[in-house]
Amino acid sequence: MILNASGCLDALTAPEVAGQLDAFVTKTVTPLPRGGNEPARIAETDVGMLNSIGLANPGIDALIADVLPQLAELDVPIWVSVGGFCAQDYADLCRRLDREPSVEAIELNVSCPNVAEPADGVGEIVTAARAATSKTIYTKLSPASADIAAVAEAAAEAGTDGLSLVNTIRGLALDSATLTPTLSTGTGGLSGPALRPVALAAVFTAFRATALPIVGMGGVETGRHALELIAAGARACALGTILFADPDAPARIRAELTAEAEALGFETPVSAYAEAHGKKPSLPLRHVA
């Protein structure tokens, strides 16, 4: 199963890209509209890309009134990513989305490196969200946690249905001439190839810590990269930065993934699930198979 990473695709401006996905994840929506951070918002580095978009979005009212009806016409399952600044924000957003039949799942973005951190911890946020919706909840964690297993366990105990691993990790780029930060906010979120082993480690660790389904993401550019995330314990993978360079990436990576799995003797990519752990746990397959 291949998704996009939240914030890396607008299905309404590129429906032909969204149509290649098994589910489309929206850009993170917040209670109120946000213009996002001032430019410059992106910078290429030697090992990846920095962004500091700052959760630009139309707000939950406009998402529900204007965006969701258009997304529903695309015939791709919709996951809505939500973000806030306290547990109550997440609860309010989930309560609103709980009434929307076109929404298949909600991703709690508790880990954006480009805005102020939520005042509450992951456990409190997931608890509040869980009480507000019966829809499937995935919680998107930061790879910067000192103990990602503990955070994953806290999310699991609070009732998340799955984990999205990982968000970007904070980085800095300096202008080559002035040695001042390239991005308006100074630091930004690092994505792309540099994030790949970080994501792999987070998926591997969270898999061992919890029994939750995981959507793995971080630097996936090829079918081999996706296969490694599956082997580390991901049930699905999401594409981020690669979509900027290659809008055909979902279809390409899906084909490569099948070929890579077969080349290694697996009947299907799913057969390689958790192979890195040397065991085949029998977990309930929910949305991600």
Add this chain to the structure above:
Amino acid sequence: MRRELLTVAGVERVGLYSLVRLKRGAMESGDPGQFFMLSPPGRLLPRPMSLCFATRSELAFLIDPIGAGTRALVEIPRHAAIQVLGPLGQGYRLDVERPLLVGGGIGIAPFPYLSERLGRPPAALGFRTKAHAEAAALVPNAEVVVEPRLVTELLRPGHDVLACGPEPMLVAVARLAPTAQLAWEAPMACGYGACYGCAVRVDGELKRLCVEGPVLTSHGGGLSPVMADRDAA
């Protein structure tokens, strides 16, 4: 939009710039002012470039090699191939009665194609140095100034201005010609609305230049796009 692997037909020096000519395959040339994302070898992200001109068999892009990505693009050997996505964004409106092309530096890049489509109208071009100004030879009917003279000295009333160049030039042009069509630039990761990196402030709101532009009408100064980070190009 279409993405295709295009073969390099040749790279030619034009003053301090380089003209990268690609065999166009099945790519459409689009409207003047629209742009294409060119993937430099060895770099993570593609670079936005407006089309300089199109022939039946080629698409050509005028590039100022000022950063790692643009240098990689102009150093591509002949017969190598690069990924190209496009045409993208909103180009110039061509329903103008008395067109005047106003360009600064590498901002003249879309003008050969635009000039051809508009029937070779007059052009006013400004450059930093005489070496940069050699590229003016690509634009028909051009009057050229070199700093310290500024291209805005060449503006005359009664024209429909179509401009492209650095932000200070565009801001100055918008003051003198409030209805001018202005082509802006901004750092872009994707070119098709996915990354939200190319935000510019239009009428007080941050919008994606790749979707709303790159050509915007000035509306008398309601627009304040952001200077592209040329060092990151």
